[in-house]
Amino acid sequence: MSVVLQLVYFICTLSVGISIGYTSGRPLTVDKYGLLGPSGALLKTFHYNRTFSLPPNPTTNDAWDSLFPQGSGFIQHPALAPNQSGIAVFHQLHCLNGLRKQYYAALDQNRNNDTMEIEARSGDGHVNPAHARHCFDLIRQSLMCAADTNIEPVNADLGGITGWGGERKCRDFQSVFEWAGRWAYVDADSDDMNQ
DSSP states (O other), X not given: OOHHHHHXXXXXXXXXXXXXXXXXXXOOOGGGGTSOOOTTOEEEEOOOOGGGTSOSOHHHHHHHHTTSOGGGGEEEETTTEEXXXXXXXXXXXXXXXXXXXXXXXXXXXXXXXXXXXXXXXXXXXXXXXXXXXXXXXXXXXXXXXXXXXXXXXXXXXXXXXXXXXXXXXXXXXXXHXXXXXXXXXXXXXXXSOOO
């Protein structure tokens, strides 16, 4: 064999060996399937978007609905989720939207603690105190799990932090959205997160 062919053969063999050595013994990770890039891979700047914080109406509800891929975040993937499963971020968004609806329904009910009236005004069948408690704690634990370490400067005029305007390193939500849509678990009886 010529020296060039021997060198090419050596480099190819070395590359294969390194690849096998690097991946053997490692647990199955979602990165292998393209679900999540490394945490903090996308630079973003947060800006206040009132559409997501205003009371429920067709415009705000459509905006919230647009955050969910086909299947509402329920997936089925041969290696990662062979049984119906959900991607956490969509469960968390579902909870946050439910709390938004409950908040505005409670404001509108003139301090009447009738849960049925809150449910009727919000248009959300998931509205009840137990579901709200579940959502509060799920969002709390999710925030702690993600532990966002981006730096938020103090707004001197307000004497506090708004969270708007500073550049952040984020996961690519659009990629997660698209991946969830590709692996959507669609059940005719369920078009929303159950919890």
